[in-house]
Amino acid sequence: MGKVQWVPWWWVAAGSAGMAAISSVTPLTAAGWAAGIGYLVVSTALLMRGIRQGRVERFGPANAVTATRSMLVGLVTALVVVSFTGEVSTALLVTLVAVALALDGVDGYVARRTRSESDLGARFDMEVDAFLLLVLCVYDARYVGWWVLAIGLLRYAFVALGFVLPWMQRTLPPRYWRKVVTAACGVALAIVASQLLPAPVNTVVALAALLLALESFGRDVIWLARVNLAGARLVSLEKASTISPPEESR
Numbered sequence: 001m002g003k004v005q006w007v008p009w010w011w012v013a014a015g016s017a018g019m020a021a022i023s024s025v026t027p028l029t030a031a032g033w034a035a036g037i038g039y040l041v042v043s044t045a046l047l048m049r050g051i052r053q054g055r056v057e058r059f060g061p062a063n064a065v066t067a068t069r070s071m072l073v074g075l076v077t078a079l080v081v082v083s084f085t086g087e088v089s090t091a092l093l094v095t096l097v098a099v100a101l102a103l104d105g106v107d108g109y110v111a112r113r114t115r116s117e118s119d120l121g122a123r124f125d126m127e128v129d130a131f132l133l134l135v136l137c138v139y140d141a142r143y144v145g146w147w148v149l150a151i152g153l154l155r156y157a158f159v160a161l162g163f164v165l166p167w168m169q170r171t172l173p174p175r176y177w178r179k180v181v182t183a184a185c186g187v188a189l190a191i192v193a194s195q196l197l198p199a200p201v202n203t204v205v206a207l208a209a210l211l212l213a214l215e216s217f218g219r220d221v222i223w224l225a226r227v228n229l230a231g232a233r234l235v236s237l238e239k240a241s242t243i244s245p246p247e248e249s250r
Contacts, residue, residue: 007059008047008067012040015071019078026088028078036078039131043070046127050120062111063121065103070128072100073135080139093139094194100132101186108179129182130155136189143192143199144206151185151206151213158217167228172220181216185209 019028019036028036047067050056076096079088107125111117134152141148162169188209192202 004051004056004059008044011067011071012044015040015074018071018075022075022079022092025092026079026082029082029085031085032078032082035081036074039077040071040074047124050123054120056120060116060121061114062107062116063124065107065110066121066125066128069100069103069107072096073128073132076100076132077135080135083139090194094190097136097190097193101183101190104129104183133182133185133189136186136193140189140192140206143195144203148206148210151189151210154213154217168224170224170227172223178216181212185213
């Protein structure tokens with residue numbers, strides 16, 4: 001297991017090389033370098049923690065694809081940070097996002113084909129998706145307004161609520177629609193970032209993505225609430241049957 005834990009750092013090295021290559025096209029500021037490297041290091045450290053806790057002995061090709069996507073997200077993060085103080089190549093940023101989104105459909109396929117599906121891989125994939133959406137929202141806010149951040153923050157708000165409401169930490173049943181919504185939101189935010197459409201259309205596209213995300217998260221919250229309510233009722237009935245005296249003693 002020791003060797004496996006060091007494998008993810010290969011993508012940190014690759015991401016650093018990618019940022020160096022990007023700087024020859026779009027000069028990266030110190031803040032851009034810090035954001036890109038910071039994301040790569042922190043995400044890799046969290047991944048290594050998951051590998052240790054799950055006692056994973058083989059990184060696998062599916063996780064390699066997800067790690068490549070994560071590396072691309074690091075590059076996008078660097079460009080987005082630079083865009084606040086200077087100019088960046090929109091074409092380059094959108095291209096990196098498009099490749100990351102395209103690979104989102106590859107890692108799951110590879111996992112199924114190689115029979116290497118795992119909870120770690122699913123969580124890794126989900127967190128990469130979530131951060132990419134958040135970074136895109138930060139970039140798109142200048143075009144459609146800061147309300148678009150709601151799309152990227154929904155995932156983190158959902159997790160935060162789990163600390164306040166323990167019943168929201170229950171494992172959700174698999175639902176393919178979540179992947180569809182995530183992909184649709186990513187495509188919508190990439191379209192806004194490209195600035196190929198008129199401003200009013202960009203707003204409509206972003207708003208449609210927000211409504212999709214709200215529907216998906218809302219459905220999960222409702223399911224969790226119903227399960228929690230059903231469990232509470234069952235516990236209440238069990239307590240009532242325990243407290244009630246036997247029929248013959250009445």
